[in-house]
Amino acid sequence: MEDGRKSFRAISREVKVSTPTVKVRYERLVNIGLIKSVKPEIDLSKVDKKSMGDLGDTLRSLKKQKKHFHVYIEGLKVKLKCEFCGGPIHAKPKVLKFAGFERFFCCTQCRAFYKDKHSGRIEMLKEQYRKH
Numbered sequence: 303m304e305d306g307r308k309s310f311r312a313i314s315r316e317v318k319v320s321t322p323t324v325k326v327r328y329e330r331l332v333n334i335g336l337i338k339s340v341k342p343e344i345d346l347s348k349v350d351k352k353s354m355g356d357l358g359d360t361l362r363s364l365k366k367q368k369k370h371f372h373v374y375i376e377g378l379k380v381k382l383k384c385e386f387c388g389g390p391i392h393a394k395p396k397v398l399k400f401a402g403f404e405r406f407f408c409c410t411q412c413r414a415f416y417k418d419k420h421s422g423r424i425e426m427l428k429e430q431y432r433k434h
Contacts, residue, residue: 306340333404334382386412386419400424401431 314321331337382391385405395406407413
């Protein structure tokens, strides 16, 4: 949240876990849709008033639209939807991992149906993943 450009290695040193762990946790947050993108937060007080011009208007407009903000809530829970039926996942999700991807399901039946429906694509991705 503080610096979207910070490397996984730098983050791992701060939180005292391995670099691969930081990367896996980041990828999981992206996969479940909690992280949509990494964007800059612009502090308008740091911009020279004389050089603001059109840039200043744009930045003020973004700030009004709340296009950049930081939110941290203790005990935050993420709402997940089943990748197969689209229903809510109330309990611990059933996870299907393949080729560096994770898909989340409400039940083992939905996971099995998804696996059957997309088996060709999953196998192709696994094969491509092994080659790299």
